[in-house]
Amino acid sequence: MGIEPGKSEYDGSGLRIGVVVATFNGEVTGGLLTGALMYLSDVGAEATRVVEVPGAFEIPLLAQKLATSGTVDAVIALGAVIEGDTDHYEHVAHRASEGLMRVSLDTGIPVTFGILTARNAADAVERSAMGPNNKGAEAAAAAVGAVLALRQV
Secondary structure (H helix, E strand, O other), rough: OOOOOOOOOOOHHHHHHEEEEOOOOOHHHHHHHHHHHHHHHOOOEEEEEEEEEEEHHHHHHHHHHHOOOOOEEEEEEEEEEOOOOOHHHHHHHHHHHHHHHHHHOOOOOOOOEEEEEOOOHHHHHHOOOOOOOHHHHHHHHHHHHHHHHHOOO
């Protein structure tokens, strides 16, 4: 997709966006958060709440809390699940994605999936680096785009 700061097809003026970000793998999630916040600022949307959680598994519950708060138009979920020596990676990634989809469908509030699921740390770091391929910025663009699309239905 490639999102360049200052260039967007969306006008997010007046949109209120909540962000849930995992602190585990902080080097990666910090980059995702920076990319998402820069994108929102570039399109005129406001990040009304940024909530930190320990890891990706905890993101859906806080996304649900934000989505039902009446204070946001969308929620961006940011995290990083990196494959290790056990199956833990698969379980966490699968349950987090299922949980976020459930929150979105149950609440009618867009919840975008900015949780990286990477086979190695280098890939995660690359996808969270500043630039046109920052996946946090892409999740923010999806949030803005989803809200605008919902308003047309």
